[in-house]
Amino acid sequence: MSRSDPIRVNYFDALEKTERVADRLFYVAAALSIISLFVDKSTPVLYDVVLTVFAITVLGLFGVGLAVRLYLTPRAEDGRRRDFFGSACGVNLSHQQTDGYYNNEFTDPIKRMAAQVFENSHFSKAIARRMARTERIKFGVYAALWLACLIYRRMDIGIVVAASQAVFSEQVVSKLIRLEWLRTRFETTYETMYNLFQSKPAKAQFSAITLDTLSMYESAKSNAAVTLSSKLFGEMNDELSKEWEQIKAVLKMQT
Template identity: 35%
Template structure:
């Protein structure tokens, strides 16, 4: 049976596009802010005014983009994924969206199925973020080294250093790295919690187990929402066969 995931198509697709637009806007604004520093206002007043106008328009667009992505598109996609996860776990229809083959476990008890679905999601998130972090760490370190070198060079204009610092320490570079590292650490911790839960041998009828499953599910959802990191579709598609095979081995080992 072919896999179906309308949540990714209808909700994460627009979010991915918006995220890419935001990345381009960020760099356009950053470059413009540096270019304006080198324009002689007295010699080229019209060019300076034009650049300032373009910069202000870009900054406004970047602000609007951020609000749309962070307040509307990202929560909307996460809500849709959460509704579908609960629908799949409890065999109900909280949403008209459909997934086939998205979750892979044999649990019939609703809470145990919710735990298995959440553990699978945590596993994939953890692995994909690890792959994403390799490039993010390298690029962030490169930017920081270049910035420190510019500061150490006596003739570097302080205004240029200030603008570069504003770009580097924004949410798109250092801030993004910190959120990704935090997401990785939380997912690693949560994956171990789920592993202990299933290996503990307690049935889902016990109150403590039911409470832990709900706690872990909420922990994962709040972690994703707080980090606000969109996972790489490219890495997911490349790693999906390998990760799926590894997940099959894990769930066979713990009996889910």
């Protein structure tokens, strides 16, 4: 299914690139924190260089993290919301509009909004599941190394502390927990919307459930602060689009 998504190109791509920079800075800082333990303090020049680079890396990670949380993520999500509501209500809230991103035939704003939340959750839960596989493997490797450091009695306590700091950081354990939580929220959103279109309740109830579920979906993304992979979206797009067409046919989602 052909899609044009300037929101992702202009906003989310920059967000993902900056997040990759943050990940690299984290790995550099983690490595330097361990290297500093082995540098001979009797060579102060080398020791000072390692600590200086470590300090700069930590400050860089702090600055990049603030940029992601307070500027790039809100900017991207604001753009996505404008496109979402503009598409649902048939108005242009921005000059940057997606084409073929939302695929349903409803003309009523609430029904169209419900279908868009349904479609979003269908894609989001699948991508989050795939991302979680990678994060579980990464966590498993880090956890195994950390346990090895902890169990080996001759291991320097400084290395154990440095390893603990890396494993229980925002880029490893915290990210996995937030991603798993977000995945369950996407799955809940999907099931709620599926049951909504299947049961076809009265208009007032349909509207209330739609708005409540939309709020839950958006708040979950905001609280988790996890950006879904555009690479996986591209790889899974055709398959998920076919599944979406099948879902619409089964539920008879027509105007």
